[in-house]
Amino acid sequence: MEGMEYFYELFEALPRGGPGDNKSTRKAFNAIPKLPEQPLILDIGCGPGVQTIELAKLSKGTIIALDNHQAFLNKLVKKAKEKKLLDHIVIKNRSMLDMDFEENAFDIIWSEGALYFMGFQNGLKRCHQLLKKDGYLAVTEIVYLVNNPPAPLIQYFEREYPDIKTVKDKIDLIQNERFHLISNFTLPESSWLDSFYLPMEEELIRLNKKYQGNEIALGIFEEMKNEINLYKKYSDSYGYEFFLMQSISR
Numbered sequence: 289m290e291g292m293e294y295f296y297e298l299f300e301a302l303p304r305g306g307p308g309d310n311k312s313t314r315k316a317f318n319a320i321p322k323l324p325e326q327p328l329i330l331d332i333g334c335g336p337g338v339q340t341i342e343l344a345k346l347s348k349g350t351i352i353a354l355d356n357h358q359a360f361l362n363k364l365v366k367k368a369k370e371k372k373l374l375d376h377i378v379i380k381n382r383s384m385l386d387m388d389f390e391e392n393a394f395d396i397i398w399s400e401g402a403l404y405f406m407g408f409q410n411g412l413k414r415c416h417q418l419l420k421k422d423g424y425l426a427v428t429e430i431v432y433l434v435n436n437p438p439a440p441l442i443q444y445f446e447r448e449y450p451d452i453k454t455v456k457d458k459i460d461l462i463q464n465e466r467f468h469l470i471s472n473f474t475l476p477e478s479s480w481l482d483s484f485y486l487p488m489e490e491e492l493i494r495l496n497k498k499y500q501g502n503e504i505a506l507g508i509f510e511e512m513k514n515e516i517n518l519y520k521k522y523s524d525s526y527g528y529e530f531f532l533m534q535s536i537s538r
């Protein structure tokens with residue numbers, strides 16, 4: 289995509305790469321019924337790693353934090369050093385489309401707002417291979433929260449993410465891919481606004497000034513502003529769902 293550097297400049301300035309919050313990460317983690325003392329966790333599309341840090345605190349295990357954008361991984365390393373948690377985190381700059389781990393390796397796979405880069409269903413299949421027998425998968429995924437979303441929203445997602453479905457349809461997919469759903473809940477609106485869209489709005493003001501006259505950059509920033517406005521208008525109709533599931537043995 290033309291102008292990716294502006295997109296990255298915006299995202300590198302944000303606390304997170306997508307909607308989420310530590311309370312929701314903790315809620316999903318605490319719903320896991322049984323874990324080894326030091327679980328091995330894979331965090332797919334970890335971004336700047338807010339949830340990675342939280343997982344390191346919660347689990348006392350080892351987390352492989354995988355992303356294909358080094359600047360995000362650098363932010364994670366800095367934070368983990370400050371919090372003295374780097375011993376629990378292994379950084380891996382690699383595409384999730386090209387993971388080279390052994391099969392049946394992980395106690396938990398975590399992916400907040402990122403599994404869709406593999407395609408949600410394909411991501412479930414890949415995680416099933418990588419998880420140990422009876423391992424856990426926690427993902428957040430964008431969903432319709434209503435059965436009849438407004439037409440402008442349908443048009444938007446047909447363009448941007450045709451794989452969006454209702455919560456029930458995602459659960460059907462999860463069960464078809466040999467996972468048992470343990471729990472699911474919708475992220476609160478605050479997890480879209482507080483650590484994602486509100487800081488993004490502030491950053492957009494700065495970047496719009498910085499790149500005055502640069503049509504490519506301004507076009508990208510306008511798209512992001514439209515995305516924020518869409519959420520503010522239709523937040524009752526779509527959101528992010530946290531799904532915690534357990535792999536059913538082959």
Ligand code: SAM
Nearest residue numbers: 304305306333334335355356383384400401402
């Ligand atoms: N989990 C983080 C969070 O909730 O703040 C980041 C979520 S952000 C929406 C998606 C992340 O996936 C970005 O950090 C991006 O760099 C990463 N990503 C996108 N495509 C990827 C790929 N093919 N392989 C690995 N990471 C990828």
